Amino acid sequence: MPKTISVQALQRLPTYLNYLKSLPLDKDAKISARALGNALGYGEIQVRKDLSAVSDGGKPKVGYCTAELIRDIEIFLGYDDVNDAVLVGAGKLGKALMSYEGFKTYGLNIVAAFDSDLAKCGTDESGKQVFPIDKMENLCKRLKVRIGIITVPASSAQQVCDILVEGGVEAIWNFAPTHLSVPEEVVLKNENMAASLAILSKHLSEKDWNCP
Numbered sequence: 001m002p003k004t005i006s007v008q009a010l011q012r013l014p015t016y017l018n019y020l021k022s023l024p025l026d027k028d029a030k031i032s033a034r035a036l037g038n039a040l041g042y043g044e045i046q047v048r049k050d051l052s053a054v055s056d057g058g059k060p061k062v063g064y065c066t067a068e069l070i071r072d073i074e075i076f077l078g079y080d081d082v083n084d085a086v087l088v089g090a091g092k093l094g095k096a097l098m099s100y101e102g103f104k105t106y107g108l109n110i111v112a113a114f115d116s117d118l119a120k121c122g123t124d125e126s127g128k129q130v131f132p133i134d135k136m137e138n139l140c141k142r143l144k145v146r147i148g149i150i151t152v153p154a155s156s157a158q159q160v161c162d163i164l165v166e167g168g169v170e171a172i173w174n175f176a177p178t179h180l181s182v183p184e185e186v187v188l189k190n191e192n193m194a195a196s197l198a199i200l201s202k203h204l205s206e207k208d209w210n211c212p
Contacts, residue, residue: 005053012050014106015040017073020066032063079107086140086169088160089151090115090130093175097149099126111143116156133160140167147171154178 019039023029033048040047051058055072058064074080082104087094090113097103098110113130115121121130131139140148148164150157150172157176164172171187174180182188 005050009050009053012042013054013073013077016047016050017070017077020070020073023066027065027067029066030063031066031069033058035063077106079105082107082109083147084109084111084143084145085147085149085173086111086136086145086164087113087149087151088115088133088136088164089113089153090117090120090124091151094149094151095124095126097151098124098128108147110149111145112139133163137163137167140164140169145169147173149173149175150180151175 016036019036020031023031033051034044036042037044037047048058051064051069054076055064055069057068057072085108087098087110090098094113094115098113103110110128113124113128114133114136115130116133118132121132124130139145145167146169148161148167148169148171150160150164152160154176157174157178158180161172161174161180161182165182165186169186172180172182172189174188174190175193177192177194180188180190
């Protein structure tokens with residue numbers, strides 16, 4: 001049975017993974033929870049708890065084998081199992097996501113894109129095919145696509161979401177600045193750039209306010 005892990009811990013795992021991968025390659029290298037926490041600004045107890053849900057390889061006074069810990073985190077996050085995805089909305093953001101090669105590292109493969117503007121259809125600069133949006137449901141079913149990425153305007157996002165769900169998509173990554181409704185069995189992750197900007201702006205304003 002899979003181990004349970006909090007959302008906060010799950011969000012920290014890619015940070016651990018990226019740091020571990022930045023270390024010199026040495027199959028015999030070891031790292032402790034304390035060293036990992038110190039490097040990333042996390043508490044030792046928190047790191048130890050996070051990693052206990054992912055790996056059984058930690059040993060007292062020895063730590064974790066770095067290579068094995070990398071493998072355990074990748075397996076836990078599913079990076080070793082490639083998931084096909086489609087992207088809807090071949091505008092500037094959509095094109096940037098289609099061209100991003102780093103997704104392959106995280107087990108994500110964008111197989112195609114869709115757009116309502118026929119002028120954008122055809123082969124994109126990234127080499128991926130952009131199809132008319134009316135072909136989306138059928139193609140998703142035929143290719144058994146599991147992930148849909150939405151980069152359309154807010155006014156169109158729910159309609160696109162509904163089509164993806166009808167096409168059998170099990171998880172939706174939403175970049176549109178709007179709330180979406182999905183069935184209980186569908187996973188929804190919103191990338192709220194406005195909220196992130198608000199946090200940055202708030203921190204900057206507080207910093208300016210506290211400056212002499």
